[in-house]
Amino acid sequence: MNTRSSKYEPLYKFLKLKDTNRVVMTFSDLEDILGFTLPTTALKRDQWWVNNNSQHTQANSWLKAGFRAVPKLNEKKVEFVKYLEE
Template sequence: MSNRNSKYEPLQNFLKFQKTKSIKMTFFEVEDILGFTLPKSAYEHEAWWDKSDSHTQSFAWKNAHFIAKPNLKEKKVEFVKHIED
């Protein structure tokens, strides 16, 4: 995949080194890794966390072989290891 995710590369690198099959994080923890505040849409729309190829941010977790499962009410996300067939 292309380097379209350079802004989100710190998250990709963090996830690549996780030894567990899933990791739960608060949005604040994700922001801490990234070094910037997530956009308002990340807090308001589950679609922001989709694995769509049209979402630049999704390349970060897709390239690390994870999918994102957000909980907007709690402002948390679970990244789950996903190896495509």
């Protein structure tokens, strides 16, 4: 996936510039960065936040920036945690 052609590129850019191991965001914060409303599945299903190298452009945006997503659906938040590639 090329993040430049993804509507999730703003998230990639935001995370790539972070010099921290952890970024906690409300879904509203994330929507502000993206410029659009998250899909209903992102708000209700952990599967939307899967951390694998898949065809899901949203996952590739945080994975390519070096983070994994840890959703907290009940709190309407997501935590992005930096990981080291092996």
